[in-house]
Amino acid sequence: MMVLKDILYKVAINAVVGSTLTEVYAVNFDSRKIAANDLFVAINGVTVDGHEFIDVAIKKGAKSIVCERIPEVLVDGVTYVEVDNSNKALAIIASNYYENPSENLKLVGVTGTNGKTTVASLLYQLFKNAGYKVGLLSTVKIMVDNVEYKATHTTPDSLTINKYLTEMSVAGVEFCFMEVSSHGIHQYRTEGLHFEGGIFTNLSHDHLDYHKTFAEYRDVKKKFFDELSSKSFALVNIDDKNGMVMLQNTKAKKYTYALKEYADYKAQILENQLTGLLLKVNDSEVWTRLIGNFNAYNVLAIFATAELLGLEKVEVLRLISDLQSVSGRFQYLISDTKITAIVDYAHTPDALKNVLETINSIRTKNEELITVVGCGGDRDKTKRPKMGHIASALSTKVIFTNDNPRTENAQDILNEIEDGVEPQNFKKVLTIADRKQAIKTACQMAQPNDIVLIAGKGHENYQEINGERFDFDDFKIVKELLVKLEK
Numbered sequence: 001m002m003v004l005k006d007i008l009y010k011v012a013i014n015a016v017v018g019s020t021l022t023e024v025y026a027v028n029f030d031s032r033k034i035a036a037n038d039l040f041v042a043i044n045g046v047t048v049d050g051h052e053f054i055d056v057a058i059k060k061g062a063k064s065i066v067c068e069r070i071p072e073v074l075v076d077g078v079t080y081v082e083v084d085n086s087n088k089a090l091a092i093i094a095s096n097y098y099e100n101p102s103e104n105l106k107l108v109g110v111t112g113t114n115g116k117t118t119v120a121s122l123l124y125q126l127f128k129n130a131g132y133k134v135g136l137l138s139t140v141k142i143m144v145d146n147v148e149y150k151a152t153h154t155t156p157d158s159l160t161i162n163k164y165l166t167e168m169s170v171a172g173v174e175f176c177f178m179e180v181s182s183h184g185i186h187q188y189r190t191e192g193l194h195f196e197g198g199i200f201t202n203l204s205h206d207h208l209d210y211h212k213t214f215a216e217y218r219d220v221k222k223k224f225f226d227e228l229s230s231k232s233f234a235l236v237n238i239d240d241k242n243g244m245v246m247l248q249n250t251k252a253k254k255y256t257y258a259l260k261e262y263a264d265y266k267a268q269i270l271e272n273q274l275t276g277l278l279l280k281v282n283d284s285e286v287w288t289r290l291i292g293n294f295n296a297y298n299v300l301a302i303f304a305t306a307e308l309l310g311l312e313k314v315e316v317l318r319l320i321s322d323l324q325s326v327s328g329r330f331q332y333l334i335s336d337t338k339i340t341a342i343v344d345y346a347h348t349p350d351a352l353k354n355v356l357e358t359i360n361s362i363r364t365k366n367e368e369l370i371t372v373v374g375c376g377g378d379r380d381k382t383k384r385p386k387m388g389h390i391a392s393a394l395s396t397k398v399i400f401t402n403d404n405p406r407t408e409n410a411q412d413i414l415n416e417i418e419d420g421v422e423p424q425n426f427k428k429v430l431t432i433a434d435r436k437q438a439i440k441t442a443c444q445m446a447q448p449n450d451i452v453l454i455a456g457k458g459h460e461n462y463q464e465i466n467g468e469r470f471d472f473d474d475f476k477i478v479k480e481l482l483v484k485l486e487k
């Protein structure tokens with residue numbers, strides 16, 4: 001329980017009607033979850049306007065309302081607080097309500113189009129192996145040291161973030177690594193958090209349904225670095241031309257990493273195999289089980305972050321060589337019949353291109369690369385032909401199939417993917433809407449030493465069709481099919 005006035009500390013307020021001495025039992029932004037004496041924050045969302053639910057919230061017992069427009073008809077005994085942006089206010093309220101848990105641990109945010117889950121999860125793993133209590137907020141899962149929770153978002157809402165950070169701080173967690181998505185920044189989910197450091201992996205095409213232009217998408221990411229404090233570090237991939245943009249206005253201490261450009265942290269790929277990478281990181285050699293050029297960037301980011309957080313270089317190198325790959329990120333198995341199946345979360349044109357180029361750099365000419373891929377519904381449509389083009393150009397055979405159609409017509413999505421296929425590649429393409437059937441066909445087509453790539457869903461254990469989630473796990477399915485085919 002807290003007094004409204006204290007919960008509103010540092011919130012930019014335009015107007016108040018009622019008393020700020022009102023007691024607040026809990027904070028919520030969903031009227032359906034309001035209980036007696038709660039504070040309801042009305043948010044003008046993407047689909048509906050939370051202001052329409054102020055009455056419902058009051059009927060359910062809300063005694064304080066934070067909103068962008070004070071309603072014309074007021075209810076006695078209720079305090080109304082007007083702010084410019086409810087999402088932003090909610091984040092500051094969340095920090096106040098949970099007593100600023102981000103200040104009790106070292107919080108590092110990872111942002112960029114690809115590699116956030118990989119970098120954050122591997123940092124969690126590395127610091128755990130170094131003997132620390134660690135937290136993780138990621139697309140795949142949330143970890144409060146050893147306790148696992150289901151993740152619903154890449155970056156949860158600000159109340160949820162602060163709730164988990166509190167749990168972490170109570171559990172004695174010293175370091176927390178979290179993914180910071182562009183939606184998260186744009187909706188102020190990370191506003192007001194104290195970050196010890198920020199990492200920028202790269203920027204390429206994604207979410208242009210939500211952010212409209214690439215410049216807007218880039219500037220949202222940049223805002224995260226603009227808001228870091230002078231005591232924090234900003235670590236950016238300088239081989240990506242947007243790396244410098246991220247550093248432009250930050251007050252944080254600036255560090256760069258790169259494979260190509262001059263940088264504070266440099267890596268060179270000495271060997272690139274299906275079993276791992278041999279890297280030269282600054283002056284030291286290190287072997288990692290992670291596969292593919294892009295993972296050289298991820299490993300370098302991890303090395304730099306661990307050093308910036310105070311770990312010894314020799315120790316960090318040893319820990320890097322012990323890292324296990326992240327579920328659904330280039331996760332592979334080799335069947336008894338010598339077919340290699342790879343499950344990867346590549347769901348953007350850039351990630352798909354990287355994964356295919358990596359496989360092509362490893363496989364020999366007479367081995368086929370059969371790719372099974374689709375695109376999610378209710379998401380950026382412009383990436384569909386691009387992914388169709390890339391998949392068909394860089395594979396020897398490709399089967400287009402459903403990802404998560406969500407509320408869209410699955411066939412329309414497949415048509416849009418096919419639109420990107422160049423005429424000379426038509427002969428490589430099959431379309432099998434049913435994902436399981438598509439994976440099965442790929443496995444049946446594969447000969448010994450061929451590679452089957454199943455891209456787009458990675459760790460996901462469901463397929464969402466018309467708002468309903470069905471059990472579906474690419475890795476489990478391909479594993480079972482390959483075993484069956486062996487018999």
Ligand SMILES: CC(=O)N[C@H]1[C@@H](OP(=O)(O)OP(=O)(O)OC[C@H]2O[C@@H](n3ccc(=O)[nH]c3=O)[C@H](O)[C@@H]2O)O[C@H](CO)[C@@H](O)[C@@H]1O[C@H](C)C(=O)N[C@@H](C)C(=O)N[C@H](CCC(=O)O)C(=O)O
Binds near residue numbers: 048051
């Ligand atoms: C498009 C988007 O980002 N939507 C997020 C947004 O919801 P919204 O704006 O649609 O909410 P809304 O339904 O319009 O409702 C507006 C407000 O009215 C309230 N409401 C609504 C109904 C009611 O009866 N009573 C009530 O009070 C709602 O609680 C809400 O506060 O705010 C919600 C609360 O924080 C999020 O859960 C929700 O994420 C949805 C589920 C989602 O799918 N988001 C994806 C796109 C996302 O955020 N992805 C990124 C990762 C992207 C990446 O790959 O990088 C992520 O960080 O997860």
Ligand SMILES: Nc1ncnc2c1ncn2[C@@H]1O[C@H](COP(=O)(O)OP(=O)(O)OP(=O)(O)O)[C@@H](O)[C@H]1O
Binds near residue numbers: 112115117298347
């Ligand atoms: N540093 C990188 N650069 C380019 N591609 C990468 C990089 N790291 C991983 N990838 C590719 O992108 C895919 C997604 O990786 P990851 O899940 O780590 O990204 P993410 O940023 O967390 O994605 P999301 O936005 O969905 O949370 C991987 O499966 C791999 O194909």
Ligand SMILES: N[C@H](CCC[C@H](N)C(=O)O)C(=O)O
Binds near residue numbers: 154347375376403456
């Ligand atoms: N975080 C991403 C994941 C996309 C994964 C892909 N399988 C899809 O469903 O589009 C998003 O929500 O856009």
Ligand SMILES: [Mg+2]
Binds near residue numbers: 117118138139140
């Ligand atoms: Mg992620």
